[in-house]
Amino acid sequence: xxxxxxxxxxxxxxxxxxxxxxxxxxxxxxxxxxxxxxxxxxxxxxxxxxxxxxxxxxxxxxxxxxxxxxxxxxxxx
Numbered sequence: 001x002x003x004x005x006x007x008x009x010x011x012x013x014x015x016x017x018x019x020x021x022x023x024x025x026x027x028x029x030x031x032x033x034x035x036x037x038x039x040x041x042x043x044x045x046x047x048x049x050x051x052x053x054x055x056x057x058x059x060x061x062x063x064x065x066x067x068x069x070x071x072x073x074x075x076x077x
Contacts, residue, residue, distance in 0.1 A: 011041055014041040014056065014059050015039075017056050017059075018056070018061050019061075025061055026061070027061060027062055027063045028061060028062055029062045029066030029067070029069070030063060030066050032063065034061055034063065038063060038064060039061050039063055039067075040061075040062055040063075040064055040067040041059045042060050042061070043059060044060050045058055046071075048075075
């Protein structure tokens with residue numbers, strides 16, 4: 001798989017790489033198991049702080065509501 005698409009921020013590729021069918025994927029915010037349709041691939045280091053154009057190591061799975069809360073906190077810092 002071409003990792004260029006991760007750096008470009010292709011969400012389908014990033015979600016595919018974060019989702020591992022052999023392990024249960026869980027939200028890094030609340031710790032609950034995730035279902036494929038209900039989560040976002042979040043930049044651990046926010047894009048506005050230099051986290052854009054990154055590798056898969058800067059992404060984490062978060063439920064939509066956890067992602068919104070993290071984004072609010074990131075913008076306050």
